[in-house]
Amino acid sequence: MRCNIVYKEDYPWDVRVEKLAKALSENGYDVTITCQNKKQNKQNEVIDNIFVSRLPRTHFLPPFMQRLVNFPVWFNPIWIYSIYKNSRNLKGGIIIVRDLPLVYSGVIVAKLVKAKLIFDMAECYPEMYASSQKFSKPSFLEGLIKNPKLAARYEKSSLRNVDQTLVMIEESKVRATKIGAPADRITIVSNTPFLNKFQGILHHHSGTRLKIVYVGFLTKLRGLDILIRAVSEFIKNGHSSDDIQVDIVGTGGEKNNLIELCEQLNVTSSVRIHGWLDQSDVDRLMQESNVGALTYRVCGHWNNTIPNKIFDYMLAGIPVLATPVIPIERIINETGCGIICIDQDPFDIALKLAQLRDSNVREDLGKKGYQAILEKYNWQKDIERLIKAVQ
Structure with a gap:
């Protein structure tokens, strides 16, 4: 054929x-x-x-x-x-x-x-x-x-x-x-x-420092500016800039705007915008991170598709932090693999980030996501x- x-x-x-x-x-x-x-x-x-x-x-x-x-x-x-x-x-x-x-x-x-x-x-x-x-x-x-x-x-x-x-x-x-x-x-x-994408290694969570990863295109719809503002609010709420590290990987029209926003909010020590990386470097970041970000702006586009990143985060055994995009919210509620925050609300995202500092919470969410990949989403x-x- x-x-x-x-x-x-x-x-x-x-x-x-x-x-x-x-x-x-x-x-x-x-x-x-x-x-x-x-x-x-x-x-x-x-x-x-x-x-x-x-x-x-x-x-x-x-x-x-x-x-x-x-x-x-x-x-x-x-x-x-x-x-x-x-x-x-x-x-x-x-x-x-x-x-x-x-x-x-x-x-x-x-x-x-x-x-x-x-x-x-x-x-x-x-x-x-x-x-x-x-x-x-x-x-x-x-x-x-x-x-x-x-x-x-x-x-x-x-x-x-x-x-x-x-x-x-x-x-x-x-x-x-x-x-x-x-x-x-x-x-x-x-x-x-694929089940062997990250060599089948399930992330083990410890400590309170957040290491958040996002991999994909850098566009307005992806809500990365909202995530950066949430980091600023997280620090304003009394946490140290050393308590959180966000790695944003990808290219797109918003890259320079995101870099400027980090400088304006004085969070450059907590947010790194890498541009595009080799797949081996992306896999390394995934294995080192302990939260995966999907703070998309809720819209008709996202409500009718699904990013492969949610499944990559689940396979890596890290919890998903997401806005209530219909398919993403459904999968998170079904599997218990993450936390939903209010759409376009950096203050609420900052509160959810504080919850994720608990390694036991991250471990539980990560294991549930990993199990769902083994059983269904592969x-x-x-x-x-x-x-x-x-x-």
Whole structure:
């Protein structure tokens, strides 16, 4: 059986695309990844037994033209041809399109080559666009391209023209059925980790010093400014700056703003903003930390997806500190793996941080999260659902 995974960004590297590709390859599928080529890498390459086919190199063109060639929109003829080229021998096989923008390119090609089409809805784009506009001011062009209403119409049509949809979480499945997707053609394949990701080492909690970690993109929606303000309030409440250490790892548009906020609040000794780190360094930080932060701003986007970080925190045996994002709150309440704080309230977060100074509390929450990963929220369970959906 052959499978073509269509990914609108450069590859490598994306953890979900890699996990899907490897899972299918290890279960007997001949897998190709068709991806963008903004970085102008060589067009064809084999990575971990996966054939990676990138869009044509266009280094001889002006930068604007290069971006235009790679722009991921369904009517881009370069994308349609590239997907077709890697799918023409797929009769009876599968095309998996990661994310909404290129779904209709997949619809066109799937009909031409008589393949089945799976839409991997890793993000709910209409909700993501609406939430981004709520908390930031997009440019005129960005407002046109990332229009929530247009994205919603396109998504609704897409869901009716694919053979199967993969969603990240139960809430996303409910949302998809409400806008017309047949419930029997939706499968939950989440962002859960491999059980051996951190060598199976369960964190042992001791002492009162908090070592908080966040790994991911640095955007307004992630609420990292709120976490930094909470650190300031925590210190104002009588705790020493040595009682807390926050490590923020990642890149994004908010990085400089977060650095400036730390300086304004005089918490630079307690908050370190690293930028992007190698995976080995991230794993080391995870093992050294004793709390995982998810102080996201509650919005429609987060209420219909799930970050892989919650499962990484649980696997590492560290408690999750989170705002009441619907799927995150549900998992925390179900498993007892963390503490919920009030949305966008640094004063409440500071009080919750004080509770987490108790190592017995952290140990209990961490063990419950780890046990839930062993029993339910692990990638092997999601592989089983993925293979069933593809078959």
